[in-house]
Structures are given as C-alpha cells and as structure tokens.
Ligand code: HEM
C-alpha cells in the first residue's frame with residue numbers, strides 16, 4: 001500500500017490498516033506506561049501516620065469535665081502497679097473544624113454542681129493515635145448523656161516541670177491525631193490553620209534524639225488560649241520556648257507569643 | 270463540520286476512543302487504589318485516597334493530552350489520537366474536579382469561614398516561593414480547565430470565533446505551568462523520595478521537547494529555497510513533486526497556501542481549516558473534497574467552500590502552469606471565491 005493512500009477520517013467506520021496498527025501499538029505502550037505511572041505514584045506515599053478516627057461510630061465516655069487547660073474529660077484508666085488510680089485526659093473537640101469551648105460552657109451551665117463534684121457521660125467519635133485520645137462531640141448539644149453527683153470533689157491540677165526550648169511543628173490536634181492523614185506538613189497547612197482558628201487546641205510536636213515524639217498543648221504565658229496569635233506559625237518548622245507543665249498524660253507549654261516563638265530553628269541547632 | 274448542533278456526533282471511532290480512554294482511567298485508578306490499600310491500607314483514609322488518586326490521574330492525563338498535538342504534527346499516524354482529544358480534555362477536567370472538590374471539602378469546609386475564602390486566606394505566604402499557597406494554583410488551573418471543558422463544543426467555537434476560542438484553549442499551557450508548581454510546592458516538600466520530582470521533570474521535558482521538535486519540523490515545511498517572482502506569481506515546484514490527491518504547502522508573504530493535485534487538476538486554497546486551524550496541506554482529496562486531517566471537515570478544491578449544507582469557507586489563490594512549473598499568486602481571493610482549476 002502506498003503511503004499516499006493512508007488517511008485517517010474519524011467519522012469513517014474503519015481506520016486504514018497501517019494506521020490502525022500504529023494506534024494499537026501506541027495504545028499498548030500507553031497501557032503499560034499508565035500501569036507503571038500509577039504504581040509509582042501510589043507507592044510514593046510515605047508520610048502516612050497510623051491514625052484513628054472512628055467515623056460513624058459513637059462511643060460514650062464517663063469522667064470529670066474540665067474547662068482548663070483546654071476542654072477535656074478526665075477518665076479513669078486503671079491502676080498502676082502500686083494500686084494508685086490512673087487518670088487520662090481526653091481532649092474534647094467540636095464538630096468539623098471547631099473547638100469545644102462553647103459546647104463545654106453550655107454543658108457547665110446545664111450541670112447544677114461544680115464540675116469537680118460531678119461525673120458526666122459524653123457521647124462522641126473517638127480520635128486516637130500515639131497514646132493520645134480525643135473525643136469529637138459529634139452530636140454537639142446532645143453529646144451530654146447524663147451527669148451524676150459525686151460523693152466527694154476531685155481536684156485535678158497541672159504540675160510545673162520547667163523551662164524548655166524545642167524545635168518542632170505546631171499543628172491542630174484533631175487532624176494530627178486522627179482525622180487526616182497526614183495531619184502535618186505543608187499540604188495540610190491551610191487545613192490546620194482553619195482548625196486552630198476554629199478553636200481546636202494547637203499542639204506542638206517535637207522529636208527527641210532517640211526518635212520519640214513529644215506532644216505539647218500550646219497556651220499563652222498565663223495559660224490562656226492563643227489560637228488566633230499562633231496562626232502564622234502553623235505547620236512551619238519553628239523554635240518554641242516556654243514553661244512546661246504536666247497535666248495527666250499531656251504536656252502543656254505556656255509560651256510568650258511575642259518573644260518565645262521564632263520561625264527559624266532554635267539557636268545552637 | 271455541522272450545519273446544526275448536537276451534543277455529540279457519535280460515530281464508531283469516537284466510541285472506540287472513549288472506551289479505550291475509560292479503560293485506561295479504570296486501570297490507573299484500580300492500580301493506584303489497590304497499591305495504596307495494600308501498602309498503606311491501615312493508615313490511609315478514604316478522602317485522602319480519593320484526593321490523591323484523582324489528582325495523580327488528572328495530571329497524568331494532562332501530560333498525555335499535551336503530547337498528542339506535537340506527536341500528530343511529527344507523525345501523521347498519531348492523528349487518530351487527535352480526532353477525539355476534546356473528550357479526553359473534558360474527562361480530565363472531571364477527574365481534576367473530583368480532586369479539587371474533595372480537597373476543598375477536606376481541608377476547608379466545616380470551619381469558621383467560607384471554604385472558598387479559606388482556600389485563599391488560610392495560608393497567606395503569597396510573597397514567598399517555597400511557602401506559596403499551592404492550593405490556590407490548583408484552583409486557578411481548575412478554573413481554566415473548566416472554561417475549556419465548558420466551551421469545548423463546536424457551538425462555542427463558532428460563537429466565540431475560532432480566534433478567541435483558540436486563545437482560550439492556549440491557556441492550557443498556563444494551567445499546566447501552574448499545576449507543575451501546585452504539585453512541586455505541595456507534595457514534594459512532604460514526601461522524602463524524589464520520585465515525583467523526577468516523574469514530573471521527565472513529563473515536563475517530554476512535553477516541551479515534543480513541542481520544540483514539532484515547531485522545528487513545522488518551520489522547515491513549506492519554505493521555498495529561493496523565491497522567483499514574475500507578474501505577481503511565485504515559482505513553487507513541478508506537478509510531479511505533488512502526490513495525487515495530496516498537497517504541497519508554501520508560505521509566501523505571510524500566507525500559508527495548500528496546492529492540491531487531484532483528478533489531473535491543480536487548485537490552491539488557504540492552509541488553515543476553519544474548524545480548529547488543522548493543516549489542510551496534510552489532508553487528502555477524498556470523495557471529491559479536500560478533507561482536513563484533524564476532524565475531517567471538507568472543502569471543494571476550486572472554491573474553498575464546504576459542500577452544502579455546510580458553510581465553512583477558506584481563501585483561494587490563482588495558479589499558473591508554465592513550462593511544467595507551478596506558479597502561485599500569494600494574494601488571496603476572498604474566502605469561497607471560485608477559481609478555475611489548472612488542467613494538467
Ligand atoms: C480547587 C482546586 C485544587 C485544590 C484545592 C487542590 C488541592 C490539593 C491538595 C490539598 C493536595 C495535597 C494532597 C495530599 O497529598 O494530601 C494536592 C495535590 C495534588 N494536586 Fe491538587 N488541588 C486542586 C486542583 C488540582 C488540579 C486541577 C490538578 C491536576 C489536573 C491537581 C493535581 C494534583 C496532584 C497531581 C497532586 C499530588 C498528588 C496528590 O497528593 O494528590 N490539583 N492538591
């Protein structure tokens with residue numbers, strides 16, 4: 001067949017033989033390339049965390065409701081080897097990209113007794129990873145199932161540990177510990193900003209020399225929430241200085257936003 | 270070519286084209302989702318998987334789309350890939366929208382401000398390169414892809430005028446450039462492996478290389494070594510230099526002229542198809558008409574007009590045959606002007 005005769009016209013039912021063959025070959029090459037490209041791109045996702053967000057599953061937790069340092073529910077979590085009671089603090093988070101401050105004050109008003117003399121049961125969706133647990137109050141105002149007066153009041157307080165200076169990244173606790181994957185780094189930055197802006201407690205994470213990850217809930221120097229002020233630093237490598245406290249199984253860092261957060265790593269690193 | 274407009278003029282080739290396209294899309298998604306679940310099934314969430322599978326699919330499709338044009342210019346056997354490229358483009362837009370919509374839902378919705386405002390205002394490092402809000406680049410690219418998909422039908426081609434339409438569709442290169450940065454700035458800093466950078470680099474070099482090669486080829490075609498002129502006519506070649514039912518291209522005084530040899534006659538018409546600027550000199554004389562190699566629009570050789578009921582018209586040129594040499598007058602006659610063919 002002379003090359004002159006080969007001419008493809010799309011609306012003719014059949015393509016000329018030699019052209020059809022050429023296209024068949026191209027399609028086979030395309031199939032192989034697509035398979036390889038898809039495989040390579042899928043394999044490349046390294047930075048995923050083993051997070052859990054029990055979407056669609058509601059869990060009830062019973063404990064003491066606390067509004068400070070951030071809204072949380074203190075639950076009984078077994079005993080240590082000496083028979084002392086162990087407590088764990090479950091951070092309370094709102095639905096979507098919101099904190100739970102207003103919901104928790106709403107519950108506080110509904111409960112007649114001081115919070116320290118009441119045991120409450122809350123419903124919500126569990127978020128957990130790396131030993132930390134959060135509860136999304138998925139049903140919002142209906143999340144409070146019941147409140148029962150306690151025989152005696154319980155005091156839960158933070159212990160001061162000391163000053164610290166650390167390199168790391170500030171993220172929103174909800175996404176980081178469960179809702180998103182990964183919930184840190186640049187691609188996730190705008191989401192983390194939205195969440196912190198909506199009142200979800202910012203958490204600073206840092207890795208120690210032996211590769212263990214430490215978490216610190218970030219508060220202002222007087223223990224106040226500083227969500228709006230930290231927004232420019234979210235999801236960027238930063239150096240943070242401040243006073244560290246232990247609150248049950250959480251660390252808190254109280255920092256002076258004006259002077260103690262810097263956008264570059266700490267000096268000496 | 271059309272006298273009235275229908276949503277899609279289906280034919281067998283288009284159906285084969287679309288089936289192959291959907292097959293390849295399914296293949297890509299199946300492998301991507303399968304591999305992700307096997308390797309990271311315990312960690313990855315459904316939303317993340319959707320965002321990543323469709324983002325990766327869309328950028329892969331965009332590379333293929335951008336390669337088809339220059340490939341077809343370099344080798345005519347690739348023309349069937351061009352024939353129904355618009356379906357590929359529209360489908361790519363839908364795949365990219367799934368990625369974009371899920372990203373906006375996942376990263377910006379259910380917050381304290383409107384998701385679209387959040388897209389622009391949550392990361393405000395507009396003054397830096399490395400920290401630039403990469404999602405905004407994805408958003409503007411998606412808008413361009415939307416405009417292209419929405420106006421892809423021939424109805425719009427006519428109503429916007431081919432020139433405006435063509436310019437609009439050239440924006441795909443702007444979208445492509447923004448998407449390169451969207452991916453580079455977004456993901457590459459998260460993943461440690463340089464694989465995506467390498468893949469994207471290879472893709473970009475292939476797209477640019479093919480365009481340069483095709484541009485170079487095109488430049489060499491149709492230029493006369495020396496221009497001999499007499500009485501307004503320019504000497505081109507002998508009739509034997511043109512194959513039967515085919516054409517020779519000449520560029521003269523800014524005009525691109527396709528000189529066709531058919532049924533022992535010669536006629537010259539403007540090279541650019543009224544549909545989407547397909548090069549008619551690469552077309553063929555089929556069933557009594559010059560047929561465009563891209564989508565098969567047809568023109569009568571002696572007057573450059575599509576046969577009724579169609580209405581497309583291109584300019585025609587006067588020819589002379591002197592001592593077995595073809596001479597052409599590069600001054601165009603108005604589009605659709607009948608000129609007596611030169612008899613061989
Ligand atoms: C409204 C528009 C868009 C938004 C909000 C957006 C958002 C995002 C986000 C947040 C990521 C990071 C996802 C992750 O790794 O977790 C991403 C990655 C990516 N985007 Fe987009 N994007 C948009 C448009 C586009 C378009 C139009 C394309 C291509 C045609 C595209 C292609 C990609 C690719 C290839 C990646 C890297 C692979 C991946 O992780 O998905 N994006 N985009």
Ligand code: FES
Nearest residue numbers: 542545547561564
């Ligand atoms: S038929 Fe589409 S460009 Fe000629």
